[in-house]
Amino acid sequence: MTDARKIGDVILKVDNISLRFGGVKALTDISFDVREHEIRAIIGPNGAGKSSMLNVINGVYTPQEGTITFHGEVRQDMDTHQAAENGIARTFQNIALFTGMTVLDNIMTGRNLKIKSTFIEQAFWFGRARREEIENRKKVEEIIDFLQLQSVRKTPVARLPYGIKKRVELARALAAEPTMLLLDEPMAGMNVEEKQDMCRFVLDTNDQFGTTIVLIEHDMGVVMDISDRVVVLDYGKKIGDGTPNEVRNNPDVIKAYLGAH
Amino acid sequence: MIYREAGQYKTTYLNDSQIFPIAQDRVAVALLLVVAFVAIPLFATPYIFSGILIPFLILALATLGLNILTGYAGQISLGTAAFMAVGAFASYNFMLRVPGMPVLLAFVLGGICAALVGILFGLPSLRIRGFYLAASTLATQFFVVWCLTKVPWFTNNSSSGVITAQQVEILGFKFETPQQKYLLVLAVVAVMALLAKNMVRSTVGRSWMAVRDMDVAAEVIGFRIMKSKLTAFAVSSFYCGVAGALYAFCYLGTVEPEAYNLDLSFRILFMVIIGGLGSILGSFLGAGFIVLLPIFLSVVVHYTGLPNSVTSNLELMVFGALIIFFLIVEPHGLARLWQIGKEKLRLWPFPH
Ligand SMILES: Nc1ncnc2c1ncn2[C@@H]1O[C@H](COP(=O)(O)OP(=O)(O)OP(=O)(O)O)[C@@H](O)[C@H]1O
Ligand SMILES: [Mg+2]
Numbered sequence: 001m002t003d004a005r006k007i008g009d010v011i012l013k014v015d016n017i018s019l020r021f022g023g024v025k026a027l028t029d030i031s032f033d034v035r036e037h038e039i040r041a042i043i044g045p046n047g048a049g050k051s052s053m054l055n056v057i058n059g060v061y062t063p064q065e066g067t068i069t070f071h072g073e074v075r076q077d078m079d080t081h082q083a084a085e086n087g088i089a090r091t092f093q094n095i096a097l098f099t100g101m102t103v104l105d106n107i108m109t110g111r112n113l114k115i116k117s118t119f120i121e122q123a124f125w126f127g128r129a130r131r132e133e134i135e136n137r138k139k140v141e142e143i144i145d146f147l148q149l150q151s152v153r154k155t156p157v158a159r160l161p162y163g164i165k166k167r168v169e170l171a172r173a174l175a176a177e178p179t180m181l182l183l184d185e186p187m188a189g190m191n192v193e194e195k196q197d198m199c200r201f202v203l204d205t206n207d208q209f210g211t212t213i214v215l216i217e218h219d220m221g222v223v224m225d226i227s228d229r230v231v232v233l234d235y236g237k238k239i240g241d242g243t244p245n246e247v248r249n250n251p252d253v254i255k256a257y258l259g260a261h
Numbered sequence: 262m263i264y265r266e267a268g269q270y271k272t273t274y275l276n277d278s279q280i281f282p283i284a285q286d287r288v289a290v291a292l293l294l295v296v297a298f299v300a301i302p303l304f305a306t307p308y309i310f311s312g313i314l315i316p317f318l319i320l321a322l323a324t325l326g327l328n329i330l331t332g333y334a335g336q337i338s339l340g341t342a343a344f345m346a347v348g349a350f351a352s353y354n355f356m357l358r359v360p361g362m363p364v365l366l367a368f369v370l371g372g373i374c375a376a377l378v379g380i381l382f383g384l385p386s387l388r389i390r391g392f393y394l395a396a397s398t399l400a401t402q403f404f405v406v407w408c409l410t411k412v413p414w415f416t417n418n419s420s421s422g423v424i425t426a427q428q429v430e431i432l433g434f435k436f437e438t439p440q441q442k443y444l445l446v447l448a449v450v451a452v453m454a455l456l457a458k459n460m461v462r463s464t465v466g467r468s469w470m471a472v473r474d475m476d477v478a479a480e481v482i483g484f485r486i487m488k489s490k491l492t493a494f495a496v497s498s499f500y501c502g503v504a505g506a507l508y509a510f511c512y513l514g515t516v517e518p519e520a521y522n523l524d525l526s527f528r529i530l531f532m533v534i535i536g537g538l539g540s541i542l543g544s545f546l547g548a549g550f551i552v553l554l555p556i557f558l559s560v561v562v563h564y565t566g567l568p569n570s571v572t573s574n575l576e577l578m579v580f581g582a583l584i585i586f587f588l589i590v591e592p593h594g595l596a597r598l599w600q601i602g603k604e605k606l607r608l609w610p611f612p613h
Contacts, residue, residue, distance in 0.1 A: 058481060084483035096478035098471050100539065108464075109471050113483040115464045119492055122463035123456040133463060137277075176482065 007228065008036030011212060012057065012180065017066035019052055019236075026052040027063065028236045034180070039206055039213045041223045043247075044233035045256060050216045051093055053233070054182045057214070058083040058090055085113060089178035091169045093185050093216075099158045103149060103168050104140065106157055110175025111136040140175055147171045147201055163194040170201060180212045181205065187219060195219065199226060224248065232256070280458055297447055302440050310439035311512070313552060318443075318450045319507045321548035324532040325457055325541060326500030331530075332539035333461055334493030335473025336386050340398040341501050341529045343405035346521035347375040348502025349426075349509035350415050356427045357417055364429050368449070368506045375502025376495040378405070383494030387487055402523050409518035416518070423517045426510040442511040449507065453500060458541055460496065469493050470539070531580065535587050537594030546595040554579065 012034040019027040027049045034040045042050045055061040057068065059078035068075050070086060089110070098106050114136055117129035144150055147167055152160060157168055166186060173181055186202065187195045203226055205211050217223050223230060224244040232240035232247055234256040240247045247253055281287045305314065327341045352371030355362050382401040386394050409415045409422075416424050429436040429445065436445050460466050468489040471479035480486055509516045528551060536547020555576050562572045587594055 060477065060481065080480050081483060081485065084481060090481060092478065096475045098474035098478070100474050101467070101470050105467055105470070109467050109479070109482055109484070112464050112468065117464075119460060119463075119465035119496070122465050123460045125459040125463075129463060172482070 007038045010034065011036045011071055012214075013069040014053075014057065015067045015069070017053075017056055017063045017068070019049075019056060019061060019063040025236050027056070027233075030066070030233070030236075030238050032231045032238065032241055034212060034214055035228075036212055037206070037210050038228040039202070039215060039226055041227035041230045042214065042216045042233065043218070043220075043223055043230060047235075048233040049236040050233055051184055052236075054090060054184055054214065054216065058088050058182060084176065087176075087179035088182065089173035089176045089180075090182035091166070091173050091184060091186060093188070095162075095165045095169055097157045097165055097169055097172070100156070102154050102156055103160070103171075104144075104153050106168055107140045107143060107149075107171045107175050108136065110172040111139065113176065139177075143171050143174050146174070146204070163190050163198075166190070166194075166198065167201070170198075170205075174205065174209075174211075177209070178211060180214065183213060183215045185216050185218065187217060187222060195222065202226065280455075280462070294451070297451075298444070302444060305440070305443075307439045310443045313556070314443050315439065315446055315512050317549055317552045318446045319504050319512055320529065320532060320552060321545045322450050322453060322507065323501050323504035323529050324536060324548045325454060325544040326497045326504060327529050328533050328536075328539065328541070328544045329457065329460075329469070329500065330493050330497035331533055332537070332543075333466060333473065334469035334490065334497075336383070336490060336493060337391065337395045338398040338497075339395055339523070339526050339530065340382065340401035340405070342505075342521040342523065342525035343402045344375045344379055344498040344501035345505025345508060345525070346405055346409055346518055347378045347498075348372055348505035349516060349521070350409055350424070350518070351375070351502070352506040353424050353426060353509065354415065354417075364427070364431060364510070368503050368510075371506045372499040372502040375505070376499040379494040379498025379501075380491050383491055383498075386490050386494070399523075402526055406518045406521060421517070422519075423515055424509075425515045426513075429510050436511070446507055446511050449503065453503065454541060454545075457500070461541065465489075465492060465496075531584055533594075534584060534592075535594050537596030538592055540593065540596035542599065543594050543596030546599065550595065551580075 010033045013031075014033075015031045017027055017030045018025070030049075030053065042053060044050050052061060056063050057078065059080040059082070062077040066076075068078050070078070070083075070088075098109065101109075115132050117132055121127070121129040144153060147170065149164070149167060149171060152164060152168075157165060160168065170183070170186065173183075183202070187198050190198065199222060202213060202215070206213055215223075215227065227244060229242060230240070230244055230247045231238060232250070232253050234252075239256055240250040240253040242250070281290055301314070323341060323345055326344070327338060330336050330338050348368075348371040350371075351374035352364075352367040355367040355370050356364065359367075378401075382398065385397045389397065413419075416422050429442070431445075436442050461469075468479070468484045469492075471482070471484055472486055472489045476486055479489070505521065508520075513520060532547035532551050533544065534547070535550055536545070537543025555572070558575050558579065559569075559572045562569065562575065591597055
């Protein structure tokens with residue numbers, strides 16, 4: 001276990017990222033890095049630009065300035081599809097599941113990049129198409145076991161309670177076997193017990209698969225407990241960066257949080 | 262306890278991913294196929310074949326085509342009949358102009374032409390959605406029919422614009438009687454329904470539904486939105502195109518482009534809504550319902566002694582009411598009602 005947890009080199013680096021929506025400056029000159037296998041938290045008050053930062057990392061938003069370096073490759077703008085192919089998966093702040101599909105199908109969509117057969121082969125359920133469907137189903141069942149979703153496997157996601165939906169979304173992201181996982185408030189709106197479960201799943205993912213995790217979270221207790229390093233944003237600017245302890249004692253951070261509450 | 266899945270354990274993923282994982286369903290489908298292929302041809306009258314069963318199957322195929330686009334991929338279309346027309350007139354021209362063209366191949370090529378037109382007219386869906394997309398497919402509807410009427414080449418310079426579909430002949434066997442035509446249509450529809458089922462349970466089907474439900478998430482996962490939408494347009498139009506060809510070759514015989522008008526497009530849309538969006542079974546239920554309803558109503562009118570002229574008005578009223586009912590109360594249509602019925606039956610007679 002400790003092997004996978006050994007924190008490695010920098011795999012993601014963002015430099016001087018600025019992002020504007022019309023007159024709104026969502027991000028201003030943000031730079032930080034993420035090391036392999038670490039759990040990196042992004043915190044900050046509402047509207048600080050945390051979600052925007054994740055959207056820049058996997059190419060949903062294009063920043064006006066700055067570069068993103070992933071595995072040594074420097075880009076002005078990450079392409080969403082390329083991000084997925086390079087092993088970046090994510091969850092969303094407002095659950096973005098495919099509501100008309102079952103849990104199983106939702107998780108199967110996470111494996112779409114592994115499936116090479118054409119739609120014509122799939123129509124005939126022929127050779128490769130059939131084999132791929134079964135192999136990928138096997139992998140999906142492992143994830144279902146890992147996240148304890150066995151009992152809702154065939155349930156349409158629209159019928160699930162909120163906490164389970166969040167878990168299905170994590171399952172869909174994990175199905176891609178990502179090297180980097182971006183989690184946007186995976187524990188928001190959950191009760192204590194659900195939060196504990198989710199915390200455990202995040203830590204287990206990091207432990208067992210060595211997945212690098214970038215996590216946005218409001219619950220300070222959780223952040224201090226599970227993250228290796230923390231970036232603090234406020235009004236689109238970076239005001240702190242370091243270990244949980246360093247960040248906790250940073251006067252700017254204390255001011256931002258006192259000001260916000 | 263007639264319909265139970267208890268005790269039927271799936272021990273492999275192959276078993277679990279069968280089309281009909283429950284034994285009773287498999288038996289029911291096998292029975293249905295036996296009835297459709299053996300019992301009905303033995304007993305049905307020519308009127309039942311050409312008045313009910315053949316149009317039912319052909320319209321069910323077109324409904325399935327539209328359901329792939331609208332129900333599974335979430336793209337609205339009011340141009341279904343136009344794609345059927347492309348399939349019909351393309352097949353006709355392949356038969357006419359290519360010596361020795363096998364008729365089934367002509368149907369496939371007709372479907373492919375419809376698919377190409379579908380892709381072309383599907384391009385706007387990459388930029389616009391909802392009402393605007395509906396308006397653009399409406400334009401397709403008028404444009405295609407206008408084109409087929411105005412360009413004499415398509416109708417082989419027929420002065421009235423009417424074409425007579427060629428004799429259907431496969432490996433020397435002529436399909437002439439309503440019964441023979443029924444069997445041909447049934448075989449084509451059964452195979453294509455199976456292929457559709459395979460698609461919707463594979464990655465291509467999941468890509469349609471993912472883009473329909475949440476396109477940003479679909480893209481982040483790695484689906485290509487453009488590819489997904491355009492495959493949906495292509496496959497859907499292919500199905501409509503083949504249905505259109507069957508409509509000309511096995512049902513009407515002589516056709517003019519106007520047979521594939523907006524009215525037909527709307528009828529098929531109603532079949533999708535009543536049968537159930539995003540359901541293959543629903544496509545058949547919806548088509549069956551709409552084909553049978555007028556017949557049923559005329560019988561009712563006959564026995565209640567109302568004047569015959571009431572029938573068509575009654576039909577419109579019942580249609581209207583049903584569409585509103587399904588849109589508001591049960592957008593998943595008859596297919597969903599069927600499923601609820603099955604769930605009830607599974608628990609029966611002990612509801613707890
Ligand atoms: N698509 C968008 N269009 C316009 N403005 C946007 C968009 N996305 C974000 N913003 C703006 O950018 C700023 C940062 O938003 P963002 O969602 O990144 O904040 P956040 O830190 O995730 O906040 P929260 O904790 O509430 O989730 C906000 O002022 C927001 O209104
Ligand atoms: Mg946010």
